[in-house]
Amino acid sequence: MSKFFLKEKNLEALGYILYAKKVEPHVTTTDYWSPETRDSIVMDGLLKNGLQLYHAAKTDLFKLKYAYQIVRLAHYNGHYNDAIKYYDELVGPNPTQSILQPMSLALKAGAFFRLGRNEDAAYLFSKAFHQSHVKKFLIITVLTGLL
Template identity: 55%
Template structure:
């Protein structure tokens, strides 16, 4: 009996010593269960590069854009208006308020009509800025951008397909060019150039998108997140017209210049680089 117990214990010890002999089930490998990274976690911009930390199991370490585009644009608007306009209220003003309410505000300032808007809109610090400064150029741009949005972003209902009316988009492009020519500052010329390029791109008029960028944006030196965003639109148009090397180059520049849409630019760059072309052909554009 003691001999049987000894052999049973010996066999169990053998299997325990060699776990590969034990067949069992467990969870999938954790793609984040190691610390290899192409970017130092101590970098000041570590968050912006987090999606590109190395992982052998996923295409990206994180799939969410590192920064919110609308929040960055709201920050620019708050800086443009100056204190006491806050980024939070600028975000509400440019993203949440309806075209009807903003037209009401415009007519109140220009024609001294009664202001029939909800109390929170009246109380918004950016509303106060426009009433105080009578900055119809700035408010006029917001109105124009509101008209463009449905054709490039769609409605708030993500289940509905975006309806792109080419005739209305073409009319908005013509209107945008007129407003671009009438704009008094490079700040708003850049904004109108971005919107017209955007409309051309999303109406599948890629040649017009490239021409618009070159004519209305390329020479503008205004510092804004719209610079790399516009560049990415041109890059997308180049990609669609078969100019992959030029597209990859601009996507790489847009990736470098801003945290905004960094994942989008990375993926687009990846699409534009093909094995059919030599690496040197792409790198030649960087010289």
């Protein structure tokens, strides 16, 4: 990867990777048996930084990548209405075809689920399920709980 960046000098890609590596520990689960303790202040700072990077991004691909991270941060920080809003404003209109589209849609569905809007959640989870094989087990688990 270092050779790629030295050769291509793609600073936008490098900046995104550095940002994503900062976000990752705050949006993943390492121990499914214990509740996660998340630092909401750090996550809010990363979200704010992500919005700045989103607006500075030059290509739709990197705008989508930043948008996905922003939706993830809002969702995992418990800001479910913001996760829905960020999906609608940043991900939904993005024309880039990517696995990040259905993954972001699943986060929006999860936000609806957490807000008690189970019918909306089930509908969006079914759309995400249809669009991608990624995380199908998680989607089936959540849908089963909704039925």
